[in-house]
Amino acid sequence: MEEKQKQFYNVLNSMPNKEYMELYLLYSLAPVIAGFKPSSTINFKSDYRELYSQWNLYGKEFIEKLGLNYISLRDQENYIVVLIYKKETLKNYLLQDNNIDFLKRLGYDESKELEQWLETLKVRYDRYHCPHEIGLFLGIPIEDVIDFMDCTDKKCLMCGYWKVYNDCYKAKKIFNDYDNSKQYVVNSILEGRSTLSLVNDIQTNFFKFSI
Numbered sequence: 001m002e003e004k005q006k007q008f009y010n011v012l013n014s015m016p017n018k019e020y021m022e023l024y025l026l027y028s029l030a031p032v033i034a035g036f037k038p039s040s041t042i043n044f045k046s047d048y049r050e051l052y053s054q055w056n057l058y059g060k061e062f063i064e065k066l067g068l069n070y071i072s073l074r075d076q077e078n079y080i081v082v083l084i085y086k087k088e089t090l091k092n093y094l095l096q097d098n099n100i101d102f103l104k105r106l107g108y109d110e111s112k113e114l115e116q117w118l119e120t121l122k123v124r125y126d127r128y129h130c131p132h133e134i135g136l137f138l139g140i141p142i143e144d145v146i147d148f149m150d151c152t153d154k155k156c157l158m159c160g161y162w163k164v165y166n167d168c169y170k171a172k173k174i175f176n177d178y179d180n181s182k183q184y185v186v187n188s189i190l191e192g193r194s195t196l197s198l199v200n201d202i203q204t205n206f207f208k209f210s211i
Helices: 002-013 017-033 051-065 087-094 097-105 114-128 142-149 168-190 195-206
Strands: 039-045 069-076 079-085
Touching (some): 002 017, 002 168, 017 039, 017 168, 051 069, 069 114, 079 087, 079 114, 087 114, 097 142
8 A cells, every 4th residue: 555655656746737736636635526525625835846836827727627616714925725625515514503503603604604604714714823613624523623622631532634532433434435535546546547537436436425
């Protein structure tokens, strides 16, 4: 597995800027494309391969091809943090009762409009640097978000894509789903597949209609 990862990154790093950006996004967002994850955050900086400008040149257009949406959470000179999301998946996830109540307590609007919630997240991201509730937008179970936010005395049961304090079985399943969708990209690229040809395959092979 590790050898394949090395081979994949060698292929990725040898690509021209446009192809690099597209494959980097496809790999990073595979869990979102597959429907396992409502959104992901990605940082683009200018100190490596001019990724800040490459995002503007190629990344935004590719996100549209993927059928995803994005919002800039922080955009500074030569540095940007972007939340990339699947609209219906994210909205359905946030609309779960416990999640809505949690967001309301933090000052999110009661209108249940995703766009307004995202704008509130952007404001709070600027104010608090990285507010705890962003974990909810990223698909982390609310119980783990709250325990992390409250600096709980609970023992952290495992660490992966987040710190797990509650349901290890559920977390392992989610971690495996994320890993499998990304590994599918790795294996397919090493077999000679093109980036765009993989999008429908990821959706077909992995897509779930709810988290």
